[in-house]
Amino acid sequence: MNADKIDRLWAPWRIHYVRSNNKTKKCIFCYSQRPRTKKQAILQTRYSLAILNLYPYNNGHMMVCPKRHVKDLAQLKPHEVLDLFAALTRVQKLLVKVLKPHGFNIGINTSMVAGAGIPGHLHIHIVPRWIGDTNFMPVIYQTKVISQSLDQLYTQLRNAESKNSKRT
Ligand SMILES: [Zn+2]
Secondary structure (H helix, E strand, C coil), X not given: CCHHHCCCCCCCCHHHHHHHHCCCCCCHHHHCCCCCCXXXXXXXXXXXXXXXXXXXXXXCCEEEEECCCCCCHHHCCHHHHHHHHHHHHHHHHXXXXXXXXXXXXXXXXXXXXXXXXXXXXXXXXXXXXXXXXXXXXXXXXXXXXXXXXXHHHHHHHHXXXXXXXXXX
């Protein structure tokens, strides 16, 4: 494969995260479950929760994780695996509804060597994609969409999720 032909999501703002993450030992997934910060989660199921990535690869980049602090899928009980993927499905539906992306990248990085930013707590990345986003992102997103819309996006997703919860 020719490496020049690979589309890359370019997210230079992530360097702050990559640098700062080495300094802090705090697990954001456990932290976001504390009563005071609980409202930061976009949605929660019995064993899982989903939060917005504050250093996104693309608009709407979210992370879905088990509530339990475990490193790997193999450490989850079967009911936690089911719950995690049910939560992931809900997040995907929510993102479709609110942001109308053309596709998604969904993936898990386990351990530092594989690129996990928070290697101690298993999480699934879900990144909405739009046709052509790799072309205009470096120009537009860096200054506009990402910095402007995190709060807005949080409110939009939370509102959509609370409407969904009332219906079910
Ligand atoms: Zn944790």
